[in-house]
Amino acid sequence: MNKIRTILSAVIATAVIATAHADGDLKPFILGNAEGSDMASAVSAVKEKLKAAGFEIAGEYSPYDTATIIAITNDELKSAAAKTDFGAFGVSARVTVTKGKDGSIQVAYTNPEYYGAAYRMESNLSDVNAKLASALGNKGEYGPESGLSAKDLEDYQYKWLMPYFTDRLELADYDSQAKAVQTVEANLKAGKGGTAEVYRIDLPGQKATVFGVAMKGTKEECAGDKYIMDSIDFKKIRSTGHLPYEIVVKDGVAYALPAEFRIAISFPDLSMVGSNSFASIMCAPGAIQATLEAAAGGSGS
Numbered sequence: 001m002n003k004i005r006t007i008l009s010a011v012i013a014t015a016v017i018a019t020a021h022a023d024g025d026l027k028p029f030i031l032g033n034a035e036g037s038d039m040a041s042a043v044s045a046v047k048e049k050l051k052a053a054g055f056e057i058a059g060e061y062s063p064y065d066t067a068t069i070i071a072i073t074n075d076e077l078k079s080a081a082a083k084t085d086f087g088a089f090g091v092s093a094r095v096t097v098t099k100g101k102d103g104s105i106q107v108a109y110t111n112p113e114y115y116g117a118a119y120r121m122e123s124n125l126s127d128v129n130a131k132l133a134s135a136l137g138n139k140g141e142y143g144p145e146s147g148l149s150a151k152d153l154e155d156y157q158y159k160w161l162m163p164y165f166t167d168r169l170e171l172a173d174y175d176s177q178a179k180a181v182q183t184v185e186a187n188l189k190a191g192k193g194g195t196a197e198v199y200r201i202d203l204p205g206q207k208a209t210v211f212g213v214a215m216k217g218t219k220e221e222c223a224g225d226k227y228i229m230d231s232i233d234f235k236k237i238r239s240t241g242h243l244p245y246e247i248v249v250k251d252g253v254a255y256a257l258p259a260e261f262r263i264a265i266s267f268p269d270l271s272m273v274g275s276n277s278f279a280s281i282m283c284a285p286g287a288i289q290a291t292l293e294a295a296a297g298g299s300g301s
Helices: 002-022 039-052 075-082 112-118 126-136 150-154 177-190 225-232 259-266 284-296
Strands: 029-031 056-064 067-073 093-099 105-110 169-173 195-202 208-215 245-250 253-256
Touching: 029 126, 039 056, 039 067, 039 093, 039 105, 039 126, 056 208, 056 225, 067 195, 075 126, 093 126, 105 112, 105 126, 112 126, 112 150, 169 177, 169 284, 177 195, 177 208, 177 245, 177 253, 177 284, 195 284, 208 284, 245 284, 253 284, 259 284
Parallel strands: none
Antiparallel strands: 029 105, 056 067, 056 195, 067 093, 093 105, 169 253, 195 208, 208 245, 245 253
């Protein structure tokens, strides 16, 4: 009888979650269980749990002292990304350990279902969600006050005349995929434009590679990760998983998502004007494009 009750409870819980998401309840981030009493111990504990759950740690990045971002992937994410045009943008999930203003350690991760829909991936990645929840806990999705449906995310636009996911930036064009990947990686390692490589993931069976890019703002201050996050990541529970930005190299061309889309998809409720708004980082889109072009070896380098 207890076993039957357990199965029924699981079925009901799954149905509730599915119904909530169908109603437009997807949010970009998920809060996990607290880990450790300090940043170092929390990061160590989180990494061990991720490895035990079968995730590959692709890279790690601390954009400022109070945050560490762990970029992860697995076979399911790689497979889903490889089946979808420009699915490479969604091949990595980000797990974050952030110290809040009250000194608490916040463990969170990007919602694979949310970004999978936003990047038009064929799989809803619910199994990846379940594995992350099992490893790190799930205390609820967060970000905007109201979530977005998968359908809304697939055709997301922050405001009229703002870019869609399909309005990608072409940063640089090369004669071959190998030359493009080699150039981007070399430029990131050299710190071109004030950038650095956080991770590299090659998609199986497809001429596509994604780089996670740290932006320090040394070429263009407005592109700096800390500058951006100081301006717009102001809520009690931090949205650190917005970082890092991506460069996708596909068929010899280096692409990025325009900031008006890439920032908005992580902060869809960010106001247009006022304090902590898009207006407060008005210089960011052009600065980010110039920085990523420098990293890709394009015309802005």
